[in-house]
Amino acid sequence: MTRNATRLPKARVRTADILPLGLIGMRGRPVRAVLSGLGIALGIACVVAVLGISASSQARLLARIDALGTNLLTVQPGRTVTGDQSGLPAGAPAMIARLPGVREVAYIGAVDGAIYRNDHIAAAATGGLTIRAAALNLPATLQLSVVSGTWLNPATERYPTAVLGAVAARRLGVTEARDGPQVYLAGQWFTVVGVLAPSALDPTLDASAMVGFPVAVERLGSPGQPTKIYERSDDDAVTTLVGQLPPTADPAEPSAVTVSRPSDALVARAAAQSVHTSLFIGLGAVALIVGSVGIANVMVIGVLERRGEIGLRRSLGATRRHVRTQFMTESVLMSLAGGCAGALLGAAGTAGYAVYRAWPVVVPGTAVIGSLAASLLAGTVAGIYPAVRAARMSPTEALRAV
Numbered sequence: 001m002t003r004n005a006t007r008l009p010k011a012r013v014r015t016a017d018i019l020p021l022g023l024i025g026m027r028g029r030p031v032r033a034v035l036s037g038l039g040i041a042l043g044i045a046c047v048v049a050v051l052g053i054s055a056s057s058q059a060r061l062l063a064r065i066d067a068l069g070t071n072l073l074t075v076q077p078g079r080t081v082t083g084d085q086s087g088l089p090a091g092a093p094a095m096i097a098r099l100p101g102v103r104e105v106a107y108i109g110a111v112d113g114a115i116y117r118n119d120h121i122a123a124a125a126t127g128g129l130t131i132r133a134a135a136l137n138l139p140a141t142l143q144l145s146v147v148s149g150t151w152l153n154p155a156t157e158r159y160p161t162a163v164l165g166a167v168a169a170r171r172l173g174v175t176e177a178r179d180g181p182q183v184y185l186a187g188q189w190f191t192v193v194g195v196l197a198p199s200a201l202d203p204t205l206d207a208s209a210m211v212g213f214p215v216a217v218e219r220l221g222s223p224g225q226p227t228k229i230y231e232r233s234d235d236d237a238v239t240t241l242v243g244q245l246p247p248t249a250d251p252a253e254p255s256a257v258t259v260s261r262p263s264d265a266l267v268a269r270a271a272a273q274s275v276h277t278s279l280f281i282g283l284g285a286v287a288l289i290v291g292s293v294g295i296a297n298v299m300v301i302g303v304l305e306r307r308g309e310i311g312l313r314r315s316l317g318a319t320r321r322h323v324r325t326q327f328m329t330e331s332v333l334m335s336l337a338g339g340c341a342g343a344l345l346g347a348a349g350t351a352g353y354a355v356y357r358a359w360p361v362v363v364p365g366t367a368v369i370g371s372l373a374a375s376l377l378a379g380t381v382a383g384i385y386p387a388v389r390a391a392r393m394s395p396t397e398a399l400r401a402v
Helices: 015-028 030-068 092-097 138-142 166-172 203-207 213-219 235-249 262-305 307-315 320-356 365-392 395-400
Strands: 072-077 102-111 130-134 146-149 161-164 182-185 188-196 208-212 228-233 257-260
Touching: 030 262, 030 320, 030 365, 072 235, 092 102, 092 228, 092 235, 102 138, 102 213, 130 213, 138 228, 161 166, 161 182, 166 188, 166 203, 182 208, 203 208, 208 213, 228 235, 235 257, 262 307, 262 320, 262 365, 307 320, 320 365
Parallel strands: 130 208, 161 188
Antiparallel strands: 072 228, 072 257, 102 130, 102 228, 146 188, 161 208, 182 188
16 A cells, blocks of 8 residues: 555535534523623624714705705905904995896894893893894895794884894793794893794804894994895806905905805814714724723633633644634624624614604615624634634643643
8 A cells, every 4th residue: 555545634624614613612602702792792883873873964964055055155244454343335235136146135234232031131141142133035045944923024124023043032931922022122122023943054143133124223223234144146156256245245345355155164064073973983993992802802711611622623633723713713703793783783873863863864884894894803803812822732731631
């Protein structure tokens, strides 16, 4: 008989046997396996939920931007070359309305005075509320919603009537305008005819009481000049109008006029949310690392407890590679199971929170795939040392420990 004929066939592990081998330790100690995968699950759930909630919030914000439009520009007085506060001419709105591409022009004017719930409130307790004279087309231009009562009209703008912003109404204790509540405005009683919903494009209006320009001039001593002009234009004319508005609003000193686009602030707010998202993702990554350390610790203990099993398999012909494969597979499966559970928990948390806030539910596919890949990597890294340690055990030493 030749030498080649007596050589034993090389031991092999079929691909179909790898999964059952990896499940041996998990089935033997299910509670330990679940607790080990819990750290991975919490880290993945945190990452998926944070990314999902952030994406849902941004989707809601971008939808609001699309609904409100990006074609609104505001014109305000700035500082002169000497550093003094400038003002806008009374005819600035009419001049702006003549520019090509302009569709709507509305404006407000600051009015001196404070707002109180009644005439017994201390003068210093203003609550940070302001009085503004407002054009009749302000709601249409800014897409403001009246939640109670009505907006000013050509009749009420000449009488002591006011419309309260959302914050002003809350601080003054005015829940609705149906019964005509009164507020003490600049030393005079004004009847509240309407309450506005929060303004997305100009939140400063929320803490204001708005009156008509005629009554502001006649009763409150307003000069009748606009302090802020809102201009809506055709989308393709926005860029051109940014340069045309300053000299049109104030030909004498165009450098003292500032032009801004409110939708840019909303976009900036969406970008600012990504900073907080990165912070929470970092916290999720820490939880993932802690989970990986937990799996590695459990796997090392498992190697020590299963020395008899390792020695028996080695004595029956299993090679070191087979042992390494078994323990690496077990670590990866444990981590991957935790990752799948965490992805489901994170998606469920995103959906629940988004539905509660009436946001569109958005769970980024990249977040789920990336989290599962991270859990796979974590399981691989966590299983390297235990697998190598198990493979280095000699059959005699392992069986002697039984």
